Amino acid sequence: MEENFKWLWYAFSAAWVLVVAYLFSLGRRESKLRDELESLKSMIEERQRK
Amino acid sequence: MKNRSSAILAAVSGVMLVITLYLTFLWVPMERTMGVVQRIFYFHVPPFFVASLAILAGLVASIRFLITRDYRFDDLAVSAIEVGWVFDSINLVMGPFWARPVWGIWWTWDARLTSAFVLWLMFAGYLILRRAVADPSARAVMCSVVVIFQAVGGVIVYMANRWWRTQHPQPVMAGGQGSGLDPRMWYVFLFSLATMLVLFGALLQIRRRLERLRREIDGLRRTVHSEA
Numbered sequence: 651m652e653e654n655f656k657w658l659w660y661a662f663s664a665a666w667v668l669v670v671a672y673l674f675s676l677g678r679r680e681s682k683l684r685d686e687l688e689s690l691k692s693m694i695e696e697r698q699r700k
Numbered sequence: 701m702k703n704r705s706s707a708i709l710a711a712v713s714g715v716m717l718v719i720t721l722y723l724t725f726l727w728v729p730m731e732r733t734m735g736v737v738q739r740i741f742y743f744h745v746p747p748f749f750v751a752s753l754a755i756l757a758g759l760v761a762s763i764r765f766l767i768t769r770d771y772r773f774d775d776l777a778v779s780a781i782e783v784g785w786v787f788d789s790i791n792l793v794m795g796p797f798w799a800r801p802v803w804g805i806w807w808t809w810d811a812r813l814t815s816a817f818v819l820w821l822m823f824a825g826y827l828i829l830r831r832a833v834a835d836p837s838a839r840a841v842m843c844s845v846v847v848i849f850q851a852v853g854g855v856i857v858y859m860a861n862r863w864w865r866t867q868h869p870q871p872v873m874a875g876g877q878g879s880g881l882d883p884r885m886w887y888v889f890l891f892s893l894a895t896m897l898v899l900f901g902a903l904l905q906i907r908r909r910l911e912r913l914r915r916e917i918d919g920l921r922r923t924v925h926s927e928a
Binding site: 653654655657658660661662664665668669672676679680683684686687690691693694697 | 801
């Protein structure tokens, strides 16, 4: 029985790792895109001012 | 508004996930032959159904893109396929941890497992193709065609253990005479499926937000280049 708990624990840990890694990747990509968007917007504003 | 709805969906899926874990570990009866390891079922099978739904959503969006050339459908397709790939990965990763104690092996190349692995590769191939093709129009058309083949792959995975003899068990749900689940197992399975669907909805909205941001950036880049 305890042996089976080990497999259950491994399976659920693997699933959680996948979900957390994906959430982390989404967050990282969003902050990178927002930074890029802000820099492009400020570049355009600067050009328009000139 | 859209940020708020994805936050609400994420919160609801979080609460539902806690309830699913409670039902899976404390409420549902123990399966007689496999024991506690059978509880993997409640987190192994629903992700496959969610991945199948993702392929269906990707297929409908891709066909609509091919007809209308509206890039919002392409955004929906890539978002559904990427999130579906995560759910398909959960299904594939959990399976061997169930197989090892029950079958004595981690993996076997039977029709069900092989087709499931090929489908996972097709998901990955779609995402690699999106990065490989620079032209947005060609990229969207090529990827839309790939999703059509992927949908055929999804049907083969679902039917594999009905069409061929496999190491993977024959269908437990809707598998005909002799198949079936204890009613309490059904409730937990359906609740887990509902949880995964809500989680899929939340992740899909977040992923679509990224795609909208990317399109906005592409538009601004074009403006910068045309002014230069």
